[in-house]
Amino acid sequence: MPVEAPQLSTSWGNASAPIVWSYPNEGDFVEDNRKMLSRGYSDRTDLQKLNERFAAFIEKVRSLELHNTELKGELNQVKTLKSQGTTNLFQRHLKKLQEKLDQKTKELNCVLMERNNLKQR
Numbered sequence: 001m002p003v004e005a006p007q008l009s010t011s012w013g014n015a016s017a018p019i020v021w022s023y024p025n026e027g028d029f030v031e032d033n034r035k036m037l038s039r040g041y042s043d044r045t046d047l048q049k050l051n052e053r054f055a056a057f058i059e060k061v062r063s064l065e066l067h068n069t070e071l072k073g074e075l076n077q078v079k080t081l082k083s084q085g086t087t088n089l090f091q092r093h094l095k096k097l098q099e100k101l102d103q104k105t106k107e108l109n110c111v112l113m114e115r116n117n118l119k120q121r
Helices: 027-118
Strands: 007-010 021-022
Touching: none
Parallel strands: none
Antiparallel strands: 007 021
């Protein structure tokens, strides 16, 4: 049943007269009031449920941010260890290459000495 808009009645002759709102049927007012009150309870219940869900969501976000911070710390540790491990690996490889270079330099010096000895003969 559609509810008609309330009618506004004023006394134009008296500027201080109060504005009076009236419904065409007083039963409609009672019904509207009942609907608003029941909906108000429902709204409060809905808002409370939404507030609880929002609080749970915020707690989940905080938990995830804390976990993210922990993971970032672990990642930095792994990067540091990997960097140190890589540096050690390169140093070992460089040492092996230096030993090979020294060995080849010795071989070259031996070959050059033999060549010089052969030239002198």
